[in-house]
Amino acid sequence: MSPHTPTLPRGVGVSLKALHYRDALAGPRGPAFFEIHAENFLHPGGPAHRWLEAIRRDHRLSIHGVGLSLGGNAPPAREALAERAVLLRRYEPDVFSEHLAWSSFGGEYFNDLLPIACTPESLARVVAHVGAVQDALGRRILIENPATYLRAGDTIPEPEFIASLVRASDCGLLLDLNNVVVSAINHRFDPLRYLEALPLDAVGEVHLAGHAMREDSTGQTICIDSHDGPVQAPTWALYRALLERTGPLPTLIEWDSNLPDYATLLAEADRAAH
Template sequence: MKLSGLPRRAGVGFKPEHFLAINAAAQPIGFFEVHAENYMGAGGPPHAQLGKLREDYALSIHGVGLSIGSVQPLDKEHLSRLKIVCDRYEPESFSEHLAWSTHDSVFLNDLLPLPYTSHTLTAVADHIDQVQETLKRQMLLENPATYLLFAESTIEETEFLADVVRRTGCGLLLDVNNVFVGSTNHHMDPGDYLALFPIESVREIHLSGHSETVDDAGAPLLIDSHDTPVKDPVWALFEALIARTGPVATLIEWDNDVPDWPVLCAEAQAADDILLNASNRRAA
Protein backbone atom coordinates (compact mmCIF):
# COMPACT_ATOMS: atom_id res chain seq x y z
CA MET A 1 0.00 0.00 0.00
CA LYS A 2 1.40 3.37 -1.03
CA LEU A 3 1.51 5.72 1.97
CA SER A 4 0.38 9.33 1.85
CA GLY A 5 3.34 11.63 1.26
CA LEU A 6 2.59 15.27 0.44
CA PRO A 7 5.35 17.85 0.89
CA ARG A 8 5.19 19.58 4.27
CA ARG A 9 4.17 22.85 2.66
CA ALA A 10 0.99 24.81 2.13
CA GLY A 11 -1.23 24.02 -0.84
CA VAL A 12 -4.54 25.19 -2.27
CA GLY A 13 -7.60 23.70 -3.86
CA PHE A 14 -7.32 24.09 -7.63
CA LYS A 15 -10.00 26.15 -9.35
CA PRO A 16 -10.13 26.23 -13.18
CA GLU A 17 -10.55 30.02 -13.21
CA HIS A 18 -7.05 30.27 -11.73
CA PHE A 19 -5.35 28.08 -14.32
CA LEU A 20 -3.99 30.85 -16.55
CA ALA A 21 -2.53 32.75 -13.59
CA ILE A 22 -0.99 29.59 -12.14
CA ASN A 23 0.42 28.48 -15.47
CA ALA A 24 1.96 31.89 -16.24
CA ALA A 25 4.85 31.37 -13.81
CA ALA A 26 6.13 29.01 -11.13
CA GLN A 27 3.99 29.42 -7.99
CA PRO A 28 5.07 29.27 -4.32
CA ILE A 29 2.66 26.40 -3.70
CA GLY A 30 3.55 23.03 -2.20
CA PHE A 31 0.68 21.11 -3.79
CA PHE A 32 -2.77 21.37 -5.35
CA GLU A 33 -5.88 19.50 -4.30
CA VAL A 34 -8.81 18.53 -6.51
CA HIS A 35 -12.12 16.79 -5.88
CA ALA A 36 -12.03 13.35 -7.46
CA GLU A 37 -15.60 13.53 -8.73
CA ASN A 38 -14.73 16.48 -11.00
CA TYR A 39 -12.30 14.30 -12.97
CA MET A 40 -14.26 11.10 -13.51
CA GLY A 41 -14.96 11.94 -17.15
CA ALA A 42 -12.66 10.57 -19.85
CA GLY A 43 -11.13 13.81 -21.10
CA GLY A 44 -11.70 17.45 -21.99
CA PRO A 45 -10.39 20.71 -20.48
CA PRO A 46 -10.47 19.52 -16.84
CA HIS A 47 -8.01 16.72 -17.58
CA ALA A 48 -5.88 18.91 -19.84
CA GLN A 49 -5.48 21.49 -17.06
CA LEU A 50 -4.88 18.96 -14.31
CA GLY A 51 -2.38 17.06 -16.44
CA LYS A 52 -0.36 20.24 -16.91
CA LEU A 53 -0.43 21.05 -13.19
CA ARG A 54 0.60 17.50 -12.33
CA GLU A 55 3.81 17.97 -14.32
CA ASP A 56 5.00 20.66 -11.91
CA TYR A 57 3.27 20.16 -8.54
CA ALA A 58 2.39 17.51 -5.98
CA LEU A 59 -1.27 16.48 -5.99
CA SER A 60 -3.88 15.63 -3.36
CA ILE A 61 -7.11 13.99 -4.51
CA HIS A 62 -10.03 14.59 -2.15
CA GLY A 63 -13.16 12.48 -2.46
CA VAL A 64 -16.63 13.76 -1.58
CA GLY A 65 -18.86 10.93 -2.84
CA LEU A 66 -17.78 7.59 -1.37
CA SER A 67 -20.16 7.84 1.61
CA ILE A 68 -17.64 6.16 3.91
CA GLY A 69 -19.97 6.50 6.91
CA SER A 70 -22.98 4.83 5.29
CA VAL A 71 -24.27 1.51 6.62
CA GLN A 72 -24.88 0.49 2.99
CA PRO A 73 -22.17 -1.13 0.84
CA LEU A 74 -19.87 1.19 -1.07
CA ASP A 75 -20.85 1.98 -4.66
CA LYS A 76 -18.47 -0.27 -6.62
CA GLU A 77 -18.88 1.73 -9.83
CA HIS A 78 -17.94 4.94 -8.05
CA LEU A 79 -14.97 3.24 -6.43
CA SER A 80 -13.89 1.92 -9.83
CA ARG A 81 -14.04 5.41 -11.34
CA LEU A 82 -12.04 6.72 -8.39
CA LYS A 83 -9.35 4.11 -9.00
CA ILE A 84 -9.08 5.21 -12.64
CA VAL A 85 -8.51 8.82 -11.53
CA CYS A 86 -5.89 7.83 -8.94
CA ASP A 87 -4.09 5.50 -11.37
CA ARG A 88 -4.07 8.25 -14.00
CA TYR A 89 -2.58 10.99 -11.79
CA GLU A 90 -0.72 9.03 -9.07
CA PRO A 91 -1.47 11.59 -6.33
CA GLU A 92 0.73 11.95 -3.29
CA SER A 93 -2.41 11.76 -1.13
CA PHE A 94 -6.03 10.58 -1.26
CA SER A 95 -8.60 11.55 1.36
CA GLU A 96 -12.30 11.23 2.17
CA HIS A 97 -14.73 12.37 4.86
CA LEU A 98 -16.06 10.71 7.99
CA ALA A 99 -19.62 11.22 6.74
CA TRP A 100 -22.36 9.65 4.65
CA SER A 101 -24.17 11.02 1.59
CA THR A 102 -26.20 8.17 0.06
CA HIS A 103 -29.38 6.26 0.88
CA ASP A 104 -30.48 3.41 -1.35
CA SER A 105 -30.03 4.84 -4.87
CA VAL A 106 -30.31 8.49 -3.78
CA PHE A 107 -27.23 10.72 -3.59
CA LEU A 108 -27.61 13.56 -1.09
CA ASN A 109 -25.55 16.64 -1.94
CA ASP A 110 -24.21 16.99 1.59
CA LEU A 111 -21.76 15.38 3.99
CA LEU A 112 -23.96 14.12 6.82
CA PRO A 113 -22.83 13.13 10.34
CA LEU A 114 -23.12 9.69 11.88
CA PRO A 115 -23.44 8.36 15.43
CA TYR A 116 -20.22 7.04 16.94
CA THR A 117 -21.03 3.48 17.96
CA SER A 118 -19.32 0.10 17.67
CA HIS A 119 -21.64 -0.69 14.75
CA THR A 120 -20.69 2.41 12.74
CA LEU A 121 -17.03 1.92 13.68
CA THR A 122 -17.08 -1.52 12.08
CA ALA A 123 -18.87 -0.23 8.97
CA VAL A 124 -16.43 2.68 8.53
CA ALA A 125 -13.39 0.45 9.04
CA ASP A 126 -14.69 -2.13 6.56
CA HIS A 127 -15.29 0.59 3.96
CA ILE A 128 -11.82 2.05 4.43
CA ASP A 129 -10.29 -1.43 4.09
CA GLN A 130 -12.17 -1.87 0.81
CA VAL A 131 -11.02 1.52 -0.50
CA GLN A 132 -7.38 0.97 0.41
CA GLU A 133 -7.37 -2.53 -1.03
CA THR A 134 -8.88 -1.26 -4.29
CA LEU A 135 -6.67 1.81 -4.67
CA LYS A 136 -3.52 0.15 -3.29
CA ARG A 137 -2.84 3.35 -1.38
CA GLN A 138 -3.42 4.76 2.07
CA MET A 139 -6.56 6.80 2.59
CA LEU A 140 -6.74 9.81 4.91
CA LEU A 141 -9.99 10.22 6.87
CA GLU A 142 -11.19 13.78 7.60
CA ASN A 143 -12.92 14.80 10.82
CA PRO A 144 -16.31 16.40 10.10
CA ALA A 145 -17.83 19.79 10.83
CA THR A 146 -20.88 19.02 12.98
CA TYR A 147 -24.06 20.86 13.92
CA LEU A 148 -25.69 18.25 16.14
CA LEU A 149 -24.73 15.37 18.41
CA PHE A 150 -26.34 11.91 18.51
CA ALA A 151 -27.79 10.55 21.73
CA GLU A 152 -26.88 7.09 20.39
CA SER A 153 -23.14 7.84 20.34
CA THR A 154 -21.11 5.81 22.82
CA ILE A 155 -17.61 6.73 21.58
CA GLU A 156 -15.96 10.15 21.56
CA GLU A 157 -15.09 11.40 18.07
CA THR A 158 -11.34 11.51 18.75
CA GLU A 159 -11.44 7.96 20.14
CA PHE A 160 -13.50 6.82 17.15
CA LEU A 161 -10.90 8.21 14.73
CA ALA A 162 -8.04 6.62 16.68
CA ASP A 163 -9.84 3.25 16.61
CA VAL A 164 -10.37 3.51 12.84
CA VAL A 165 -6.65 4.16 12.35
CA ARG A 166 -5.72 1.17 14.52
CA ARG A 167 -8.06 -1.16 12.60
CA THR A 168 -7.23 -0.04 9.06
CA GLY A 169 -3.81 1.63 8.94
CA CYS A 170 -5.35 4.72 7.34
CA GLY A 171 -4.08 8.20 8.13
CA LEU A 172 -6.00 11.26 9.24
CA LEU A 173 -6.77 14.58 7.65
CA LEU A 174 -7.25 17.11 10.45
CA ASP A 175 -9.54 19.96 9.43
CA VAL A 176 -8.85 22.68 11.99
CA ASN A 177 -11.77 24.82 10.86
CA ASN A 178 -14.10 21.84 11.35
CA VAL A 179 -12.76 21.50 14.90
CA PHE A 180 -13.48 25.16 15.63
CA VAL A 181 -16.93 25.05 14.00
CA GLY A 182 -18.03 21.88 15.79
CA SER A 183 -16.60 22.92 19.15
CA THR A 184 -18.29 26.31 19.00
CA ASN A 185 -21.62 24.79 17.96
CA HIS A 186 -21.49 22.27 20.82
CA HIS A 187 -20.17 24.74 23.43
CA MET A 188 -16.87 22.91 23.84
CA ASP A 189 -13.24 24.04 23.91
CA PRO A 190 -11.48 23.30 20.58
CA GLY A 191 -8.18 23.12 22.44
CA ASP A 192 -9.52 20.27 24.57
CA TYR A 193 -10.60 18.44 21.41
CA LEU A 194 -7.16 18.83 19.81
CA ALA A 195 -5.45 17.67 23.00
CA LEU A 196 -7.22 14.32 22.57
CA PHE A 197 -6.84 14.07 18.80
CA PRO A 198 -4.52 11.24 17.55
CA ILE A 199 -2.00 13.76 16.20
CA GLU A 200 0.59 11.09 15.38
CA SER A 201 -1.67 9.84 12.56
CA VAL A 202 -2.23 13.24 10.88
CA ARG A 203 -0.77 13.43 7.36
CA GLU A 204 -2.59 16.54 6.12
CA ILE A 205 -4.32 19.59 7.60
CA HIS A 206 -7.16 21.68 6.15
CA LEU A 207 -7.81 25.35 6.86
CA SER A 208 -10.82 27.31 5.61
CA GLY A 209 -13.23 30.08 6.44
CA HIS A 210 -16.65 29.81 8.00
CA SER A 211 -19.78 31.92 8.29
CA GLU A 212 -21.49 33.02 11.49
CA THR A 213 -25.21 33.00 12.27
CA VAL A 214 -27.50 32.06 15.18
CA ASP A 215 -29.74 29.07 15.77
CA ASP A 216 -33.46 29.14 16.62
CA ALA A 217 -32.63 29.79 20.27
CA GLY A 218 -30.37 32.73 19.42
CA ALA A 219 -27.15 30.90 20.24
CA PRO A 220 -24.09 31.30 17.97
CA LEU A 221 -24.00 28.87 15.06
CA LEU A 222 -21.03 28.47 12.73
CA ILE A 223 -21.30 27.06 9.21
CA ASP A 224 -18.37 25.40 7.43
CA SER A 225 -18.94 27.50 4.32
CA HIS A 226 -15.46 27.74 2.72
CA ASP A 227 -16.29 31.23 1.45
CA THR A 228 -14.06 33.56 3.49
CA PRO A 229 -10.43 33.90 4.51
CA VAL A 230 -9.31 31.73 7.41
CA LYS A 231 -10.55 33.38 10.62
CA ASP A 232 -8.16 34.50 13.37
CA PRO A 233 -9.20 31.86 15.98
CA VAL A 234 -8.56 29.11 13.41
CA TRP A 235 -5.13 30.55 12.59
CA ALA A 236 -4.36 30.55 16.32
CA LEU A 237 -5.39 26.90 16.70
CA PHE A 238 -3.30 26.00 13.65
CA GLU A 239 -0.21 27.79 14.93
CA ALA A 240 -0.47 26.08 18.33
CA LEU A 241 -0.99 22.72 16.62
CA ILE A 242 2.04 23.11 14.33
CA ALA A 243 4.15 24.06 17.35
CA ARG A 244 3.34 20.55 18.65
CA THR A 245 3.61 18.54 15.44
CA GLY A 246 6.16 20.39 13.34
CA PRO A 247 5.37 21.07 9.65
CA VAL A 248 2.48 19.11 8.13
CA ALA A 249 1.09 19.45 4.59
CA THR A 250 -1.62 22.11 4.91
CA LEU A 251 -4.37 22.99 2.47
CA ILE A 252 -6.27 26.26 2.15
CA GLU A 253 -9.86 25.41 1.16
CA TRP A 254 -11.83 28.22 -0.51
CA ASP A 255 -14.67 26.72 -2.55
CA ASN A 256 -17.37 29.44 -2.61
CA ASP A 257 -17.08 33.14 -3.48
CA VAL A 258 -13.64 32.18 -4.76
CA PRO A 259 -11.23 35.15 -4.83
CA ASP A 260 -8.66 36.06 -7.47
CA TRP A 261 -5.50 33.96 -7.52
CA PRO A 262 -3.25 36.46 -5.64
CA VAL A 263 -5.65 36.46 -2.67
CA LEU A 264 -5.79 32.67 -2.45
CA CYS A 265 -2.04 32.41 -2.92
CA ALA A 266 -1.47 34.89 -0.09
CA GLU A 267 -3.53 32.69 2.27
CA ALA A 268 -1.30 29.74 1.39
CA GLN A 269 1.82 31.83 1.95
CA ALA A 270 0.54 32.80 5.42
CA ALA A 271 0.19 29.10 6.26
CA ASP A 272 3.60 28.40 4.76
CA ASP A 273 5.17 31.05 7.00
CA ILE A 274 3.81 29.27 10.08
CA LEU A 275 5.13 25.93 8.81
CA LEU A 276 8.56 27.43 8.09
CA ASN A 277 8.76 29.09 11.51
CA ALA A 278 7.96 25.78 13.19
CA SER A 279 10.64 24.05 11.13
CA ASN A 280 13.20 26.69 12.03
CA ARG A 281 12.41 26.45 15.76
CA ARG A 282 12.87 22.68 15.66
CA ALA A 283 16.18 23.05 13.83
CA ALA A 284 17.51 25.65 16.31
Protein backbone atom coordinates in the same frame (compact mmCIF):
# COMPACT_ATOMS: atom_id res chain seq x y z
CA MET B 1 -0.57 -1.05 3.11
CA SER B 2 2.46 -0.34 0.98
CA PRO B 3 5.35 1.31 2.81
CA HIS B 4 5.95 3.30 -0.38
CA THR B 5 2.68 5.23 -0.21
CA PRO B 6 3.68 8.75 -1.27
CA THR B 7 3.14 11.75 0.96
CA LEU B 8 2.58 15.46 0.42
CA PRO B 9 5.38 17.97 0.99
CA ARG B 10 5.36 19.73 4.36
CA GLY B 11 4.34 23.03 2.82
CA VAL B 12 1.14 24.93 2.10
CA GLY B 13 -1.11 24.00 -0.83
CA VAL B 14 -4.34 25.47 -2.20
CA SER B 15 -7.59 24.21 -3.70
CA LEU B 16 -7.42 24.15 -7.50
CA LYS B 17 -10.49 25.64 -9.20
CA ALA B 18 -11.26 26.25 -12.89
CA LEU B 19 -11.09 30.00 -12.30
CA HIS B 20 -7.38 29.65 -11.48
CA TYR B 21 -6.22 27.06 -14.05
CA ARG B 22 -4.48 29.63 -16.22
CA ASP B 23 -2.67 31.29 -13.28
CA ALA B 24 -1.73 27.93 -11.77
CA LEU B 25 -0.16 26.79 -15.03
CA ALA B 26 1.61 30.10 -15.70
CA GLY B 27 3.49 30.16 -12.37
CA PRO B 28 6.27 30.98 -11.71
CA ARG B 29 5.33 31.19 -8.04
CA GLY B 30 3.15 28.31 -6.93
CA PRO B 31 1.89 26.59 -3.79
CA ALA B 32 3.50 23.45 -2.35
CA PHE B 33 0.67 21.39 -3.86
CA PHE B 34 -2.81 21.60 -5.35
CA GLU B 35 -5.91 19.76 -4.22
CA ILE B 36 -8.89 18.79 -6.39
CA HIS B 37 -12.17 17.06 -5.60
CA ALA B 38 -12.24 13.58 -7.13
CA GLU B 39 -15.92 13.96 -8.05
CA ASN B 40 -15.16 16.93 -10.33
CA PHE B 41 -12.95 14.74 -12.54
CA LEU B 42 -14.95 11.53 -12.97
CA HIS B 43 -16.03 12.48 -16.51
CA PRO B 44 -13.79 11.00 -19.22
CA GLY B 45 -12.13 13.93 -21.01
CA GLY B 46 -12.21 17.55 -22.11
CA PRO B 47 -10.73 20.86 -21.01
CA ALA B 48 -10.71 20.31 -17.22
CA HIS B 49 -8.63 17.14 -17.64
CA ARG B 50 -6.33 18.88 -20.13
CA TRP B 51 -5.67 21.67 -17.63
CA LEU B 52 -5.10 19.26 -14.76
CA GLU B 53 -2.75 17.09 -16.80
CA ALA B 54 -0.69 20.16 -17.71
CA ILE B 55 -0.64 21.51 -14.13
CA ARG B 56 0.18 18.08 -12.68
CA ARG B 57 3.41 17.94 -14.74
CA ASP B 58 4.97 20.63 -12.53
CA HIS B 59 3.05 20.33 -9.26
CA ARG B 60 2.32 17.95 -6.40
CA LEU B 61 -1.31 16.87 -6.11
CA SER B 62 -3.82 15.80 -3.49
CA ILE B 63 -7.12 14.22 -4.54
CA HIS B 64 -9.89 14.77 -2.03
CA GLY B 65 -13.03 12.65 -2.23
CA VAL B 66 -16.35 14.05 -1.04
CA GLY B 67 -18.77 11.36 -2.12
CA LEU B 68 -17.85 7.82 -1.06
CA SER B 69 -20.23 7.91 1.92
CA LEU B 70 -17.89 5.85 4.13
CA GLY B 71 -20.16 6.39 7.13
CA GLY B 72 -23.17 5.07 5.20
CA ASN B 73 -25.08 1.87 5.82
CA ALA B 74 -23.73 0.20 2.67
CA PRO B 75 -20.16 -0.24 1.44
CA PRO B 76 -18.99 2.03 -1.40
CA ALA B 77 -20.21 0.73 -4.77
CA ARG B 78 -17.75 -1.31 -6.80
CA GLU B 79 -18.15 1.03 -9.80
CA ALA B 80 -17.50 4.09 -7.62
CA LEU B 81 -14.24 2.55 -6.39
CA ALA B 82 -13.25 1.51 -9.91
CA GLU B 83 -13.78 5.07 -11.20
CA ARG B 84 -11.60 6.51 -8.48
CA ALA B 85 -8.92 3.90 -9.12
CA VAL B 86 -8.85 5.03 -12.77
CA LEU B 87 -8.56 8.67 -11.66
CA LEU B 88 -5.69 7.86 -9.30
CA ARG B 89 -3.82 5.93 -11.99
CA ARG B 90 -4.28 8.88 -14.33
CA TYR B 91 -2.87 11.53 -11.96
CA GLU B 92 -0.83 9.55 -9.40
CA PRO B 93 -1.64 11.98 -6.56
CA ASP B 94 0.54 12.17 -3.47
CA VAL B 95 -2.50 11.55 -1.30
CA PHE B 96 -6.14 10.50 -1.53
CA SER B 97 -8.54 11.47 1.25
CA GLU B 98 -12.20 11.01 2.13
CA HIS B 99 -14.64 12.01 4.87
CA LEU B 100 -16.03 10.58 8.08
CA ALA B 101 -19.61 11.17 6.96
CA TRP B 102 -22.40 9.65 4.92
CA SER B 103 -23.96 11.03 1.74
CA SER B 104 -25.71 8.10 0.01
CA PHE B 105 -28.69 6.01 1.02
CA GLY B 106 -31.13 3.84 -0.92
CA GLY B 107 -29.60 4.62 -4.31
CA GLU B 108 -29.72 8.38 -3.80
CA TYR B 109 -26.77 10.74 -3.37
CA PHE B 110 -27.21 13.72 -1.04
CA ASN B 111 -24.80 16.45 -2.00
CA ASP B 112 -23.65 17.13 1.56
CA LEU B 113 -21.61 15.50 4.32
CA LEU B 114 -24.13 14.09 6.80
CA PRO B 115 -23.35 13.26 10.43
CA ILE B 116 -22.67 9.72 11.60
CA ALA B 117 -23.26 8.30 15.07
CA CYS B 118 -19.99 7.54 16.87
CA THR B 119 -20.87 4.07 18.18
CA PRO B 120 -19.07 0.70 18.19
CA GLU B 121 -21.46 -0.58 15.49
CA SER B 122 -20.74 2.40 13.26
CA LEU B 123 -16.99 2.09 13.91
CA ALA B 124 -16.99 -1.49 12.66
CA ARG B 125 -18.82 -0.39 9.52
CA VAL B 126 -16.50 2.54 8.78
CA VAL B 127 -13.42 0.36 9.36
CA ALA B 128 -14.79 -2.13 6.81
CA HIS B 129 -15.57 0.64 4.29
CA VAL B 130 -12.15 2.30 4.66
CA GLY B 131 -10.56 -1.13 4.22
CA ALA B 132 -12.54 -1.67 1.01
CA VAL B 133 -11.34 1.68 -0.36
CA GLN B 134 -7.70 1.05 0.56
CA ASP B 135 -7.85 -2.40 -1.05
CA ALA B 136 -9.48 -1.07 -4.21
CA LEU B 137 -7.06 1.85 -4.56
CA GLY B 138 -4.00 -0.08 -3.41
CA ARG B 139 -2.91 2.67 -1.06
CA ARG B 140 -3.33 4.10 2.41
CA ILE B 141 -5.90 6.92 2.48
CA LEU B 142 -6.55 9.81 4.86
CA ILE B 143 -9.89 10.27 6.63
CA GLU B 144 -11.12 13.76 7.51
CA ASN B 145 -12.76 14.64 10.83
CA PRO B 146 -16.27 16.08 10.32
CA ALA B 147 -17.90 19.46 10.89
CA THR B 148 -21.40 18.90 12.26
CA TYR B 149 -24.50 20.86 13.29
CA LEU B 150 -26.10 18.13 15.37
CA ARG B 151 -25.16 14.83 16.98
CA ALA B 152 -26.60 11.53 15.75
CA GLY B 153 -26.48 9.56 19.00
CA ASP B 154 -22.79 9.20 19.89
CA THR B 155 -21.73 6.72 22.55
CA ILE B 156 -18.00 7.22 21.90
CA PRO B 157 -16.40 10.70 21.94
CA GLU B 158 -15.61 11.67 18.32
CA PRO B 159 -11.79 12.00 18.71
CA GLU B 160 -11.66 8.60 20.38
CA PHE B 161 -13.76 7.16 17.53
CA ILE B 162 -11.29 8.64 15.03
CA ALA B 163 -8.29 7.27 16.95
CA SER B 164 -9.84 3.79 16.93
CA LEU B 165 -10.59 4.07 13.21
CA VAL B 166 -7.01 5.09 12.42
CA ARG B 167 -5.66 2.22 14.52
CA ALA B 168 -8.00 -0.44 13.12
CA SER B 169 -7.79 0.65 9.45
CA ASP B 170 -4.16 1.77 9.34
CA CYS B 171 -5.43 4.85 7.55
CA GLY B 172 -4.07 8.36 8.08
CA LEU B 173 -5.86 11.44 9.36
CA LEU B 174 -6.75 14.53 7.37
CA LEU B 175 -7.09 16.98 10.23
CA ASP B 176 -9.50 19.74 9.24
CA LEU B 177 -8.96 22.41 11.87
CA ASN B 178 -11.83 24.53 10.62
CA ASN B 179 -14.11 21.53 11.13
CA VAL B 180 -12.85 21.27 14.71
CA VAL B 181 -13.63 24.96 15.28
CA VAL B 182 -17.07 24.71 13.62
CA SER B 183 -18.06 21.64 15.66
CA ALA B 184 -16.59 23.12 18.86
CA ILE B 185 -18.80 26.20 18.48
CA ASN B 186 -21.88 24.19 17.51
CA HIS B 187 -21.52 21.59 20.26
CA ARG B 188 -19.80 23.81 22.82
CA PHE B 189 -16.60 21.91 23.47
CA ASP B 190 -12.97 22.98 23.85
CA PRO B 191 -11.24 22.59 20.45
CA LEU B 192 -7.79 22.20 22.01
CA ARG B 193 -8.91 19.27 24.18
CA TYR B 194 -10.46 17.67 21.09
CA LEU B 195 -7.18 18.15 19.23
CA GLU B 196 -5.16 16.58 22.01
CA ALA B 197 -7.38 13.48 22.00
CA LEU B 198 -6.64 12.83 18.30
CA PRO B 199 -3.83 10.58 17.00
CA LEU B 200 -1.68 13.50 15.84
CA ASP B 201 1.13 11.23 14.64
CA ALA B 202 -1.28 9.95 11.93
CA VAL B 203 -1.94 13.39 10.42
CA GLY B 204 -0.99 13.34 6.73
CA GLU B 205 -2.60 16.66 5.81
CA VAL B 206 -4.21 19.65 7.49
CA HIS B 207 -7.15 21.64 6.11
CA LEU B 208 -7.67 25.32 6.88
CA ALA B 209 -10.79 27.12 5.65
CA GLY B 210 -13.19 29.93 6.37
CA HIS B 211 -16.48 29.60 8.24
CA ALA B 212 -19.56 31.79 8.69
CA MET B 213 -21.30 32.68 11.94
CA ARG B 214 -25.08 32.96 12.03
CA GLU B 215 -27.60 33.56 14.74
CA ASP B 216 -30.47 31.14 15.21
CA SER B 217 -34.00 32.18 16.23
CA THR B 218 -33.06 32.03 19.93
CA GLY B 219 -30.10 34.37 19.43
CA GLN B 220 -27.50 31.62 19.78
CA THR B 221 -24.57 31.25 17.40
CA ILE B 222 -24.45 28.55 14.77
CA CYS B 223 -21.22 28.17 12.84
CA ILE B 224 -21.46 27.12 9.18
CA ASP B 225 -18.61 25.30 7.43
CA SER B 226 -18.77 27.58 4.39
CA HIS B 227 -15.27 27.52 2.77
CA ASP B 228 -16.13 30.86 1.21
CA GLY B 229 -13.62 33.23 2.72
CA PRO B 230 -10.28 33.67 4.51
CA VAL B 231 -9.26 31.44 7.42
CA GLN B 232 -10.44 33.01 10.69
CA ALA B 233 -8.69 33.73 13.97
CA PRO B 234 -9.81 30.69 16.02
CA THR B 235 -8.67 28.35 13.22
CA TRP B 236 -5.28 30.09 12.94
CA ALA B 237 -4.85 29.81 16.72
CA LEU B 238 -5.60 26.09 16.64
CA TYR B 239 -3.17 25.68 13.73
CA ARG B 240 -0.34 27.30 15.73
CA ALA B 241 -1.20 25.05 18.69
CA LEU B 242 -1.10 21.99 16.41
CA LEU B 243 2.27 22.86 14.86
CA GLU B 244 3.78 23.39 18.33
CA ARG B 245 2.95 19.75 18.97
CA THR B 246 3.77 18.23 15.57
CA GLY B 247 6.14 20.49 13.66
CA PRO B 248 5.34 21.49 10.05
CA LEU B 249 2.63 19.49 8.26
CA PRO B 250 1.27 19.48 4.68
CA THR B 251 -1.43 22.12 4.91
CA LEU B 252 -4.20 23.13 2.51
CA ILE B 253 -5.99 26.44 2.20
CA GLU B 254 -9.43 25.13 1.26
CA TRP B 255 -11.45 27.78 -0.55
CA ASP B 256 -14.44 26.37 -2.47
CA SER B 257 -16.85 29.21 -3.19
CA ASN B 258 -16.88 33.01 -3.43
CA LEU B 259 -13.39 32.50 -4.85
CA PRO B 260 -10.73 35.22 -4.58
CA ASP B 261 -8.22 36.01 -7.29
CA TYR B 262 -5.18 33.75 -7.45
CA ALA B 263 -2.83 36.25 -5.79
CA THR B 264 -5.15 36.53 -2.77
CA LEU B 265 -5.31 32.75 -2.50
CA LEU B 266 -1.51 32.47 -2.56
CA ALA B 267 -1.28 35.28 0.03
CA GLU B 268 -3.52 33.22 2.32
CA ALA B 269 -1.17 30.26 1.80
CA ASP B 270 1.76 32.52 2.73
CA ARG B 271 0.03 33.37 6.02
CA ALA B 272 0.03 29.67 6.89
CA ALA B 273 3.67 29.27 5.89
CA HIS B 274 4.96 32.02 8.18
